[in-house]
Amino acid sequence: MTGDRYPEADALAQRGHWDDATRRVILDRVYNVPDFRHFDDHARATLEALCARVIPQDHRPPARRVPIAPWIDERCDSTDIGGTRFDDMPDERMAWGLGLRGLDETALILRSASFVELDATGQDAVLLAVRAGQPAGRIWREMPAGRWWIHIALQAICGIYYSHPTAWDEIGFGGPAYPRGYTALNFGAPEPWEAEEVSG
């Protein structure tokens, strides 16, 4: 982990400057994290382990970590899954269920343990095999692993993490700028209310 680039950043502290509709959506995201309803305990643990390898947050105390898995569970619990579906893929809910079982299959073949039982190095070995597109396991012969990795797993995990003010603080994005807008447009300058970057 390299050093914190924006130590002064605190997008959430700017909430008084946001419009009501935006504030409602973001505070709901931060403070009303859904309970798990869809996945069983083992699938939930696998999902949480996956999220922790895609976006490592060990450097944060547990209470400061951005919750990711609960939102995926909620999405899979929804009865209404539309959007784009590749013709070689099952629907998103089924793809998540299959993919999590696929991680276990590959883990058992590669390392003789389930995915959650592996250490970080072992888990990364499994994920690297999935990313490469030809992981061991029966499930991955039915569902293209590369497609699952980019369009299901990374799509959801990145989308959830970078929707959170804690992630914005990490990358120096100041959060909603309505209604006040931006006035500092040149030389990549921050607004007076945005955090300065420190070298690191």
Add this chain to the structure above:
Amino acid sequence: MKLHVHLSPNWVLDTDMREYRPADEVDFCIVGTGAGGGVLAQRLASFGFSVVALEAGPWHDSETDMVSDEAGSGPLFWDELRITGGTDPLDFGANNSGRGVGGSTVHYAAFCPRLHPSDFRVRSLDGVAVDWPISYDDLEPYYERMEREYPVSGPAHFPWGRPHGYPYAPIQAGTAGQMLLKGCDALGIQAVAGGPVAIPAGRVGQRPHCIMRGFCLLGCKVGAKSSTLVSHIPDAIADGAEIRTGALAHEIPVDAAGRVTGVRYYRTRSDGRRIEEVQRARAVIVAGYAVETPRLLLESASARFPDGLANSSGTVGRFLMAQAGPVVWGRFPGPIRQYKAPPACATTEEFYETDPANDFVRGYALQTVSPLPIAMAHLISGEDGGFGEDLVRAMREYNHYAAIGVLGEILPAETNTVTLHPTEKDRFGLPAPYARFSLGDNDRRMMAAGVDRATAVLQAAGATEVHAVDRYAHLVGTARMGITPDDSVVDRWCRSWDVPNLLVCDGSVLPTQGSANPALTISALAARTADWLRRAVPAGALAHRPAGPAAVEV
């Protein structure tokens, strides 16, 4: 019906909208309210026709329904089930079509270049695809009108295609746009900043000017960016058109004489209950964009039209095109903060035309794109599936990236199609649309050249590392206009060859797409079709089918 919809913080569409009963036979029922349908509704109502426009989605109130938040903006997008395949399947994602009044103009970047004169004659000039049944000269007066009505900001002198200037001054470019200019300048490539983009650099009517928030792709809460929601729909309502929201069209019925009689749709009422109604109409105009338009025509198959409505040529759903849209981003030593200022702010069309030195025909434009954090994370993770510390570290450089979009012309192929999926159904129980898309060799070579050029521009501007991901944008071509009924769906007035009182007027009528974002062209075609209808309807032209190539102008 009483409307109370914020179009900007201080502008409320607070009016009694005229309402028709489904049994009322209106002059026109329009399906869709985007760049095509919104302009048609305004034009036809102002000419005194009775108009009902069906919109599957809701009104998006700028104060309560639009949010200044990337993940919270999902309701703006068409997110019904679509199945995608082919060797290069299109990931429709969120942003390819809109749901709600204004259609995808609510969340387009608002880049509004014109096509070039050569785009209408690619068969004659380059020996590929087809010529249009109309020329640039036919569309030019409508481009000029739309540039005033949207309106469009841009340079006083735009040097490409047929050179022209813009009615509003350029908007200010952010640092990302300045990097495109800097890189192009270093390489001796002419480029422009501040447009053409449909964000007026000044107050227009009740629309305030831009606050540089950079959220164009997620709905403009400010009301500064043009969309038909703020540019044409309010006038359509003032002139007596009804915009019927929550109305998903799924069949266009025909009578024994082979004429359409209206539009059948599912309507979700405010209590959540779904009902089915038929709006009767003397003529129907389909403006649902390049996936939903062919889908509706194919769903309307009947004993008389067993292969789908308006499909005697077999071309409904064929020649699906997306524009190539690879995103190329560079990391700069200094800060960029690309999320500031409208993403559409600088461009070059220097590589738009066929160049004999290339190993491909036609070309591409380079445009700023400026992804917000989630979009950036999807680009980075999509490049090679990287994760963990690599991904987080790359995203920590967010404020140091400037991105350029290659917008390139993919040639029409008969095998790129939208059909009805044989087994998959959407949540209405209707067959899901199935899009199959595969690149041709010319397309691949053009895209590779575009990525190389964008890479060179970023490096010349000072980028120390450059990455690229192939993407696609803008769906057109699945109900194309043509010169003969044998190889096209509509004639040069966007009128079905097969059905006397049916028109299609949206991106799906484009025979080819050029390297220009399609919204302005779609609106210009809609305004031109409306002018024709103003003359043609009283003259009885919709009583019979178009006569074919020798058709005489009304």
